[in-house]
Amino acid sequence: KNEVEQSPQNLTAQEGEFITINCSYSVGISALHWLQQHPGGGIVSLFMLSSGKKKHGRLIATINIQEKHSSLHITASHPRDSAVYICAVQLGGSNYKLTFGKGTLLTVNP
C-alpha cells in the first residue's frame, strides 16, 4: 500500500521567509503532484514532477526518485500563499488516480 507522508503538518512563517514542505512516499511512482487548497476548498494543481526540478514564479518543486522524496519551496513568502499544500502521487500504468498526503497548512503572517 502506498503511503504519502508530509511534513510539517502545520507551518507558520513571517512574510518574506523561505518555506520548505516535504513529502515522502513508500512505493515507486510515475509522477508526483503538488496541489494547493485554499480555505474555500478548491484544489489547484501547482506542479507535476517525474524527475528533477520545476520552477514557477516563487515556487520550486524538486523530486528525488531514488530517495522517494519531494520538496516544495516557496521563496519570499507572502500572506496570499497561506493555504494547504498537498502532495499526491500517481503509480503509473494507464490509470492516473492520485493518492494524497494529509496536507501541510501554511500560514504566512504579514
Added chain:
Amino acid sequence: EPEVTQTPSHQVTQMGQEVILRCVPISNHLYFYWYRQILGQKVEFLVSFYNNEISEKSEIFDDQFSVERPDGSNFTLKIRSTKLEDSAMYFCASSGTGAGEYFGPGTRLTVT
C-alpha cells in the same frame, strides 16, 4: 484556460435521499475521476472512468455509488441512499494522457 466545472456548489439532502453530483470535465480529456474529502481529512480516491467504463474504484465506492457519462460531456456521481457519513466535499477531476489532473471546484454535500 480550460477548466473543470461542478454543480451544485453545495447540496443539502436528507439521509436516505438520492443525490446526483454533476461535473463537466475538460473537453479533450480522456480520464475522469471522483474524489472526496471529509472535513478535516485527506482527499480520498473514489473512482476512475475511462472509455465509458469504470477503470478502478476504491473500497469506499460501494453499491450505493454509481457514475455515468450520459451525454459525452457531463460526468455524474450518484449516491442512491445517502448516509450521514457521506457528508464531504466531492471533487471531480479530469486528465489527458500524461497530463496533470485538473480539479473542479468541488461540491459540498451535507447529509442531515
